[in-house]
Amino acid sequence: MVHCPEPTELRRCALAVAVLHDLDVLPAIDGIVLTGTPTIEVTWAECRRALGGVEPETDDGRHRLARWLLLRRWLAERPLGDLAERARPYGTPVESPLHSGLDWVRRRVLGDALDLGFGFVGLDPRDPDKVLPVPQRLLESAGVNVDDWWPTAVVYLERMGRMAAERMERNPNAPLRPMGDCDVVTLLGSMTLRAAMVDSVADGLRTVAAPMRSRGWLDLSRVDPAFSAAAARLTAPEERGFPRPLLVTREEVVMAAEDGDVVGSVLRDELATVIDLRDVMYHRM
Secondary structure, eight states: OOOOOOHHHHHHHHHHHHHHTTOOEEEETTEEEEOSSSOEEEEHHHHHHHHTTOOTTSHHHHHHHHHHHHHHHHHHTSOHHHHHHHEEEEEEETTOTTOOOGGGEEEEOBTSSEEEEEEEETOSTTOTTOEEEOOHHHHHHTTOOOGGGHHHHHHHHHHHHHHHHHHHHHOTTSOBOOBTTBOHHHHTTOHHHHHHHHTTOTTSOEEEEEEETTEEESOGGGSOTHHHHHHHHTSOGGGBOOSSOEEEOSSBEEEOOTTOOHHHHHHTTTSOSSOOOGGGOOOOO
8 A cells, every 4th residue: 555645744845845955935725835936836746746656754755856846946937938949858767766757758769778758958057058857747737738849859869869970980989978968878769879879780789888877888898897887876866877788779779687698698708808997087976
């Protein structure tokens, strides 16, 4: 039986979020009100949706509610036309705890590893270059209908995929990097890029490591497969990519089994004896 948080627990969670994230929150009969222009009424039912089944009086619960309320505020401050211009494709691993839900998914890439949905660039005034995924239920609560915006987002994704492919052709040994407002995880959703990645491969299959959203590696003969898991664990959750290597074809993105040797069978006798990490000289603090 699923436990539904009582309003008292939600009220304490909302108060903690207001203090920790400097949100102006007022109590209401059946929820809270975000002050500002415009004012936003958020019911307890919407707060429960924001929590996604997580207990409200936990760090994860407070983080989820804070993210939801901040997105509600940022969306409300922008006209619909401005939001349409900021709409972007956003990819996320299917297994990620930060996945925004099945109703958010607009494209599911074959292979059950990667989903694509809507994100918006420039919502967070503290980080105007960042693309933030917005759950479908949050968009509905905010009265934002995005159904007609997806074709434009797909065109943008494929255009960025073409630019990433051209960069890869110029320097095939360089790691994958973000292009435009599409990070590496999102770019893997581009069929244009995937087709270019496997075009010169005899069996049409390529191994890829993308443990973080900002970087990916195609030449796994220079990177131990265990690197993916280690790099993912050391990366902040919101910047994390795939914890295991990927097998990529023109149509599919498949993550190697956790206890399998899928990548090893492809790369046998090719793995470097010494891991070269010169392309990963940075630390997440």
